Amino acid sequence: MHGLHVHITGVVQGVGFRPFVYNLATTLQLNGWVKNTSAGVEIEVDGEKGILDTFLQKLRDDAPALSRIDEFSASFRPANGFSSFDIIHSESIPSAFQPISPDVAICDDCLRELFDPSDRRYLYPFINCTNCGPRFTIIKDIPYDRPFTTMADFPLCRDCEREYRDPTNRRFHAQPVACPMCGPKVWLELRNTQYVIRNDAIQRARTLLSQGHILAIKGLGGFHLACDATNSTAVTELRARKLRVDKPFALMMPDLETVKQHCFVSDAEQGLLQSTARPIVLLKRKPESTIAKEVAPNQNWLGIMLPYTPLHHLLLTNYSSPFTALVMTSGNLSEEPIAIDNDEARNRLSNLADAFLMHNRDIHIRCDDSVVRIFDDRPETVDRAPSSTVHRPSSIYPLRRSRGYSPFPVKLPFEVPQILAAGSELKNTFCITNKNYAFLSHHIGDMENYETLKSFEQGVEHFERLFRVKPEAIACDMHPNYLATRYALERAERENLPIFNIQHHHAHVAACMAEHGFDGTRPVIGIAFDGTGYGEDGAIWGGEILVADYKSYQRAAHLEYFPLPGGDAAIKKPARTALALLWSLGLEWDERLAPVMEFCAEDLVTLRMQLEKKINTPMTSSIGRLFDAAAALAGGRQKVNYEGQAAIEFESLADDAEEESYSFGMNQDRVEVRGVVEALIKDAAAGIHPSKISAKFHNGLADILRVATLRIKRDSGINDVILSGGVWQNITLLRRTLALLNEEGFKVYIHKEVPTNDGGLSLGQAVIAAMRMRG
Secondary structure: OEEEEEEEEEEOOOOOHHHHHHHHHHHOOOEEEEEEEOOEEEEEEEEOHHHHHHHHHHHHHOOOOOOEEEEEEEEEEOOOOOOOEEEOOOEOOOOOOOOOOOOEOOOHHHHHHHOOOOOOOOOOOOOOEOOEEOOOOOEOOOOOOHHHEHHHHOOOOHHHHHHHHOOOOOOOOOOOOOOOOOOOOEEEEEOOEEEEEHHHHHHHHHHHHHOOOOEEEEOOOOEEEEEEOOOHHHHHHHHHHHOOOOOOOEEEOOOHHHHHHHEEOOHHHHHHHOOOOOOEEEEEEOOOOOOOHHHOOOOOEEEEEOOOOHHHHHHHHOOOOOOOOEEEEEOOOOOOOOOOOHHHHHHHOOOOOOEEEEEOOOOOOOOOOOEEEEEOOOOEEHHHOOOOEEOOOOEEEEEEOOOOOOOOOEEEEEEEOOEEEOOOOOOEOOEEEEEEEEEEOOOOEOOOOHHHHHHHHHHHHHHHHHOOOOOOEEEEEOOOOOHHHHHHHHHHHHHOOOEEEEOHHHHHHHHHHHHOOOOOOOOEEEEEEEEEEEOOOOOEEEEEEEEEOOOOEEEEEEEOOEEOOOOHHHHHOHHHHHHHHHHHHOOOOOOOOOOHHHOOHHHHHHHHHHHHOOOOOOEEOOHHHHHHHHHHHOOOOOOOOOOOHHHHHHHHOOOOOOOOOOOOEEEOOEEEOHHHHHHHHHHHHOOOOHHHHHHHHHHHHHHHHHHHHHHHHHHHOOOEEEEEOHHHHOHHHHHHHHHHHHHOOOEEEOOOOOOOOHHHHHHHHHHHHHHHHHO
16 A cells, blocks of 8 residues: 655646546545645545556546646655545645636536526526636635635525535536525616516516617626627617727627628637637628628628627527627726726716626626637648648637636746736736746736726736735836836835836747747747837837847847827828828828828928927837828728727738739848838829739738848848737738748747737746846
8 A cells, every 4th residue: 555645736726626636536446635725736645556556647637628737746655544535625825826727618518507497507697617617707816715706705505515515516616606596696777776687687688689778798707888789770879888989899699600600610710719718709701791880890800709608698599589699898988997896887887888787796807808810720822822832720819818818827938036027008918927937917908097007906916916926026118108117117116126128029029939938048030010119219119120039139120210290199190100101201292192181281281390390200110000101002091090990901901812012122121111102102093902002012011021031041040930019910911921931941930829919018028037137
């Protein structure tokens, strides 16, 4: 008889790991115990050596699907003389930590019970088990036990207690377990009055939605604003109330069959839609779709998710006439944090919603829906020649990493100090590190107001408590006026911590390196393209080709500078950017050009004077702003109402069959655009269709990147290329650039775990700061 001690770390709490161990041990007739600690899962067992070896093997091979084992240590020792196998009380260990499971979509077993009239949880909107339900959004502290969650306010009834204590039951130690007798309740409020409760509330909510009303619906990580997505009037009204002019809305459809009626869906996209994360997936819209055009104006892509909570299923599918789709957009006024508290929702959303579908299970931490797409599930033609084709495997390409993914850590290839990285201004996330884990936060949003700053601060405090982090240093963006940077600087001074100001585009490259496991011993070619990033020379960078490792970078090449008259004013009005670009290139403001026609004669004089006298005209090398200018000159969007709108619409026009390209120039370390602009203007004047113009612009930009990277490879021998930054959300440019670089033999890395936009920036800041702390 031998004894065995096992210690396991990773995502092993809240995923049914202890019940799994219990059932495995009892099946093998082993005695001992298993418990959660703040450091993971601990196991002690007695048994014969051969059976213990089998136990160890099955622990690894048959672990619950939702678990993720990062470290597994086992040691034999003398037997302890155990007479039974038990799950014993959890232990809190000071300073110890372990990863937390994200929230998980309702499982098939619970879904079946939800619609089974004979089940005691029939139509109960909070049904869950060990394999599904809330995790991250309800946990207050570790270890993950009910007293440390927002379910602590709901004592278990006798039946739920029996299930919770039964090792053979699917709800054994499921912390959010509840039923209609003892669990949370749902109700509908109309004009701050409780209208109806339980299932009648859901039925009344459906009726209001079908009548064209807008509802605020409390979900897993916050409130959604919902309306019938086939009702143009309702969608238009929601836009007016939310102050969201054109930015696309997310949709929820009842099932995969409905999704396929409205969108093209590949096998990979289907898998992503039905995954336990249930993200919003970007799908190509079918021409015959009846979804209101106002859902995604001037777009041929829709953001679709399937129901992920019991409440969603009851809303969309529980009646004879299910909804085709509901708009399910974040419950907030434009650019504010999503509402999570009932009183907060009543106060903030009263002018946006006609009614509120509420419940009393508190949300401890807000968590927006994740947004992802699949890249690339079709072949790309290299050099656009029919005979040469590269087949790329499908992969997840995250655009917003939040519910269903956060707080899953990025596993680093080295241990790092405890660091807080504050992230960027737009699409903010923060990152904390502990040992070889980088915990990237849920989506915070654009740090442009006090409310979002408070949400950021609450999130930082929560992560530091959960993962037992007391920062030894703080990293932030170089831009001195970002709210996240100011928070970092003030806190570093207050707590006497070292501060690391990280260049924006270096952080983009480092983030992608970290998620691909680069150890930092060899440099890469980093192509960091985005809209805005503070440069070391005080200019606005954004078209950067760097030679970088974690510690440092060299600016090997960049887009030539041009002015942005009015700074943010030019970003919001691409016509200004286009005219500034023409002025910097010495090209005429022809009165037939679309950007010129946006201004009266007096305003044109003022703009020219501003440029000549350099009044508030920061210089930029931004590819994002170049896209804005190209779109405006091609007759596209002249002013925007959300970030990147002109470039997004310009990309959507691109003709995949177009083989020609505009010719960018390369002058030492500068990418020059005069030839491109002249050719584009000529095509526009000749009436060439914008789809051709867009395609030629994309083709030309991809081709100059081939030229630039080959030149750097020739001089340095570097063969690894990183593509990072918000511009790489442009799938047309990404696909064409990858095809050309792959043909030249480069090994190209793109994001697969964290967003390529600023939502992944904090990861890069953290690893750069860690390497600099090493000296």
